[in-house]
Amino acid sequence: MSSDLTFKSIAELAVLLEAKKLSSVELTQATIARTKAVEARVKAFNSFDETDALAQAAASDARRTAGQARGPLEGIPVGLKDVISVAGQPLTASSKMLVNFVSPYDATVTRKLKHAGAVLWGRLNLDEFAMGSSTENSAFHTTRNPWDLTRVPGGSSGGSAAALAAGEASMTLGSDTGGSIRQPAALCGVVGFKPSYGLISRYGLIAFASSLDQIGPFTRTVEDAAITLSVIAGHDPLDSTSFKTELPDYRAELGRRNGPWRLGIPKEYFGEGLDPEVAAAVQAAVEHYKKLGCEIKEVSLPHTKYCLDTYYIIATAEASSNLARYDGIRYGHRSKDAKDAIDIYFKSRAEGFGAEVKRRIILGTYVLSSGYYDAYYLRAQKVRTLIRQDFLNAYKEVDALLTPTTPTPAFKIGEKADPLAMYLCDVYTIGVNLAGLPGLSLPCGFSKSGLPIGLQVIGQPFKEAELLSIARAYEQAHDWHLRHPNLL
Amino acid sequence: MKYEAVIGLEVHVQIKTHSKMFTRVAAGYGHKPNTLTDPVVLALPGVLPVMNKAALDAIIKAGLMLNSGIAPVSKWDRKNYFYPDSTKNYQISQYDQPICLGGFVEIELPGSARNVMGEHKKIPLTRIHLEEDVGKLTHFASESLVDYNRAGTPLMEIVSEPAMHTADEAFAYLTSLRAAMVYGGISDCDMEKGQLRCDANISIRPVGETKLGTKVELKNLNSISFVRDGIAHEIKRQIAAVESGGTIVQETRQYDGEAGVSTSMRSKEMAHDYRYFPDPDLMPVKVDDAWKARLQAECPELPFEKQRRFIEQYQVPYTITSVVVWDRELADFFEEAAKLSGKPQAAGNWIVNDLLRELGTAKQVLAESKVRPAHVAELVKLVDAGTLLNNSAKEVFIDMFSTGELPSVISDRKGLKAAPTDLGELEQWCRDAIAANAKALAEFKTGKDSAINAFKGPVMKAAKGKANPKAVDETLRKLLAQM
Amino acid sequence: MSDLTDLNIDRVANLARLALTPEEKTKFAAQLGDVLLHIEQLGKVDVTGVEPTAHAFPIYNVWADDVAQAGLPVEAALQNAPAQRNHMIAVPKVIE
């Protein structure tokens, strides 16, 4: 019963809660029980607080009894990637640098979740400072893929994807800078959604690359993604890059949009390096859309081959500056060996950051340094313009794009020791961030060895309702999302 | 060989706002340590900046006042460097697209004497940009303590061209710039509170040479007189070094105003590489004509413009204008008193001599003064009408400074008005005085006009010193003409 | 761009305030050398006349009115400080 409950969608749980056939305390207890049963193997969490979660659940039940329930997330246990600030709670970014840090303020999404009555349950593991594609870069532990514990869950939001896939929460939030929601969602067989840049406030999200970062949900269904988006989206005066745009009721819109759509298949996303099983699953999904009456069109995004390089210049440059504040002066790890104030910087950062973070800081510092700025950073910004233009050109002909989310299903822990090989995991997801577009990954099959495969749907800027409807049209006719890993 | 110095100034001015540049916690001075912070000021993980509209208004207004071009679009950049007074270890500033470009500051050099206007010059500006202040470090024997109250305060950086040649020019530039900023309500520019800070780039070259010499950056010129002394000292130091066969090293030096010496600051282990790049957390600023026009309308007349107008409109001498125009309130005070009294110069004299002296003695500022322009105007009129004699008027002024009563009230209370009002009595005293001095009468009649003075003493004596001298003179002349 | 890929790891680590071990330096220099080699292909893109993109969706004049709001109490401001004295952050003496 309890694991049944923790694999239900928000939409299903909301019905039970509303009908008082289920209380938030019962649901939260089931979530805690499930977590305790599987967490030793999955290792999705950095921390959780049962007492606090149960107190939130009790408060939610009391609101419901008083007729003050706050909507579909009322009483639902949700997990947050450990880069999203919650007042009074630890915030680590899975880094030694912040191992004892307690945030004194709420992120805007946290405030919105609290306002919606959600039960905040636990902080989820990630690649340190969201830099990586496997959670192997966490300073604390590597999260396992619930479908195969010898494999990675993807990253950087690996904890968020694995926790949801393993039934340890009913929704989780992650952040996506180059694919960090969509790639782990694909590898763990759940829905992962990165909305348009600016739709969700970044206030309170630990910055990796400010011009690319975006918060988004991991959910069991596309409908749940729509439900969550309506709660967390919207203009925030505390985030200057947050966009003022009309917010539809995303869930209601799902029922109103039935296509058929014009869908583009970018030829550059189906070339060398794509696993045949992934290619076949995505091809089958494309066929399904054809059957639904959609017009399928091959399109070209000619600058795709430059996405990775452009991304690594822009992301590392911004990161080198964003991570300068972690210096052991006001908060965070301070080296005990520092000889003087300046030495605190060198030693605290050397001790507090892991290898991948150091590598990216070095790269980012280098590309911005005197004499190199024009050749690297400025050029990358110009190529970014061309990449963005590619997408906008394609959208003159099609409503959305269909691609694989990742080149391969989940790989083995330790398999990609070479940074460049790891960077290539993001080859299909990065362009979306560079262009600021919405992108969603949903399950579209399994490999012969039982590993999930993801289909990526890329939408037009701020047309999330359209994108969700397209994804929903596929999901409704398939049951991939109803399969769960057997961890017991 | 003769050398000339080339000086450029970088002036940081704190903008007077209620909240900080990129977050809304209060900005202020003199508060308990670390009580003016919030997550953004402290650069806690996850925070984001949001710019302060009032600071933008202030810099655009400053630019318009200083004749700068206002960029239609400007943007924000990060200046990356590590230091404990910086919370993010980068400063949000403006690099290649500042809000204000060009412009100039009008200055006046010392004249040949105190009452003579000196030469005026226009010192060109390179740019003015907006940025944020850092926190404050206090050093102790073994540790340094950091207070972030100042961190994030809006700061304007005003960069001049290397176009000044003497310490006097630099001093005049700073005086004029400071007055403009205070006039515009942009900053109080209190150097003791760090609201205005100045760094100077100084080099020397043989007269006639056009190439710039190696420049030394002089830091910490934290009072306006230290600016003059520090620059003069540095110019002398460089000339002495070159004349004794040495060379100038490019370095940063710190001037110690108390000791009157400068010392080389330990050079950073490498040349600065600030790795400027556009701040992705902030959107660019677009200034349209309507915005500019609205601020242009708020720009006050600057001191030198005011001075030219006062001289022209009120025919007042330099000795008055050169004092009153530097303080906007004082200039307004003067102008009102000048208009009310109809005698601008007399009003100006009372203000420049008596009012400022009394304010100084009482350690008051003009706003606290009980003497208002109407008081000065009435005093001028009473003296002009002969109702108050000079010495009485001085006495009235001191009284009204402490009581705030009008001069007519004071002179009535104290019986200081020139007597008599009864002209019959005055005429009798005059007849008596003429009758008593036949010799003077004879001299007057033969054309010696000054002989009339011989009658005035006895008249005054009869009047117990309170006769109106004008009336005495008039009456005597009337009577003498009849004889 | 190959003449540009002369990553001076000491200089860059110094700018980034990172104390690297000799092993890290060797390893990072090699790994980043590979990445930079990959990045070289960006030099082939014709970017003549192309405007740089700093923001995916640029908007202008995003600001707030100058109204002061409450900040953090000093205790909360310093709650994560590694060392403090008299309500200030303490660091070993900074030598200017």
Ligand SMILES: [Mg+2]
């Ligand atoms: Mg400067």
Ligand SMILES: [Zn+2]
């Ligand atoms: Zn500056």
